[in-house]
Amino acid sequence: MSAADTTTPAKVPPPRQAPPPAPKRPGGKRTSGGAATPWLLLAPCLLVLVLVMGYPLLRLVTLSFQKFGQSQLWGFQPAESVGFDNFTDVLGDDEFWTVVVRTIVFAGGAVVLTMVIGMLIALLLQKVSGWLKTLINIVLVASWGMPVIVATTVFKWLFDSDYGVFNALLSKLPGVDMIGHNWFASGPQGLAVIMLLVVWGAVPFVVITLSAGLTQVPKELEEAARLDGAGAWGVFRFVTLPILKPIIVMLTTLSVIWDMGVFPQVFVMRNGHPEAEFQVLNTYSYDRAFVVNDYAQGSAIALLTVLLLLGVVAVYMRQMLKIGEVE
Template identity: 90%
Template sequence: MSAADTTTPAKVPPPRQAPPPPADEPPRVSRPSGGAAVPWLLLAPCLLILALVMGYPLARLVTLSFQRFGQSQLWGFQPAESVGFDNFAKVLGDGEFWTVVVRTIVFAAGAVVFTMVIGMAIALLLQRVSGWLKVLINIVLVASWGMPVIVATTVFKWLFDSDYGVFNALLSKLPGVEMIGHNWFASGPEGLAVIMLLVVWGAVPFVVITLSAGLTQVPKELEEAARLDGAGSWGVFRYVTLPVLKPIIVMLTTLSVIWDMGVFPQVFVMRGGHPEPEFQVLNTYSYDRAFVVNDYAQGSAIALITVLLLLGVVAVYMRQMLKIGEVE
């Protein structure tokens, strides 16, 4: 063997593999300069209108509540004087005011409970009726919801009239019941019960329509699984339907509290513009002190206290709305 044959052959390195192609990156969207200001520019007209319509009256309300302001100041005979917290001290030290506060809270609580219970019951029943009947009921609900408050109040005054009321005539047809001539507004509790019925009647359509929309989002698979596990109708409602509807129920309850605490036209019109002391709620009481007694400062103080009482309810509502937005 020759020397050339004994030499070791050179090793050839393996070819390098080409690197994998880079993954497709999503195109970067360039945000225009000043993009954060665009939403505020779009909201500016609405915010300006709200500031004019609500901001100025609220600021004026706060100013009046710290002044002595009556007929003399209204007509310019005397200047308005700053009295500090004297108006609030008089209001908070008045036993009649606290009676009105308790009456308003009881009235609002009763109206909210009845509204939510009746609204939930009707919404659940709408899930079990035929299509044409559901459409008919929704039309009736929207029509009653759109009825002006003054018209609805006038209708209820006629329904519960002591001499010509339809409700008394229907009750009198029951065996052993004689209600002809019965005056429902002779006592505060009975009269407020009628007004509460009017408030509930006007609020139920909104609750029914909103809950009906929420019920369409309840997963049918969960309901079927609960039934297979042996849950009855109440069990399915308690452990499946209610948890899904909880955000909507909290939102509706909060709105109902705000609306029912602010009831005014129903009481005012039902009592002919002069609510008796046993029919006074916070809004009518504030109006009475301002425009009947002509103490505008004290009426403003009562209205401001009412706003402060409702701020806690508004905070709950806003918190719930933010939670719903985060879930979405």
């Protein structure tokens, strides 16, 4: 008998049985896991948004198509529908377009400074030691949590013409004499100070968010880029920046919305009476409504501001959809 005859035949494993089908609910229909569950979870938040924002927005739209002043406010005369007359008057006013341009320039400058400074600080936090990083984060959170009115008061003191610390520090430089300099004597200088205030309040949120995003950048990709000969700028441009792009787009859009809607910084810095060269869209709408007592035209300006911000949101949504398609 040969050796081949003495070998035991290989055992063939039994075929695997398919798992039993999922049990059907009474009625013979399977459920898809509850498609209505997310809406049920969102319902309380949506209800609060409708109650808090729905009625004011509806009232804003209604007023913008009416003639509504002091007489209508106190009930001496009924509100009259005037169609698009308020919008025609606003859009035909050169002062309105001056305010629009000033607001866009102000918001654009604040957003650029916020994103650049925030990115630099976030990158720096990746290089420092643990205790220093913790200390910087504590300082950032403390400054972020400071109320806007308090921060504005502090900046008013820093840039005061008589007792301002900033003027005193600049005057210590050789050949510089800033004692008594009034930063708010001209619109551009005053708005630059207010822009610094806005940036100071917005940088902490950007830094914390970008720092969280930087922790998700794979170290292997950075090492591979360095091995291919990329420098620090090349690694940031071709590795870090593409990964952070969704976060940057989100932060930029939020910053544009917040900076376009600046009100308390300008209002408090100018003691409740912003001059013409300090007017931005929100303060301009407020002045038309509560200083000139033309509530309808103030509402029209506010509604145009909302539509302008909706355009920013539309650009944001388009960019996010493009990023989603690439991924």
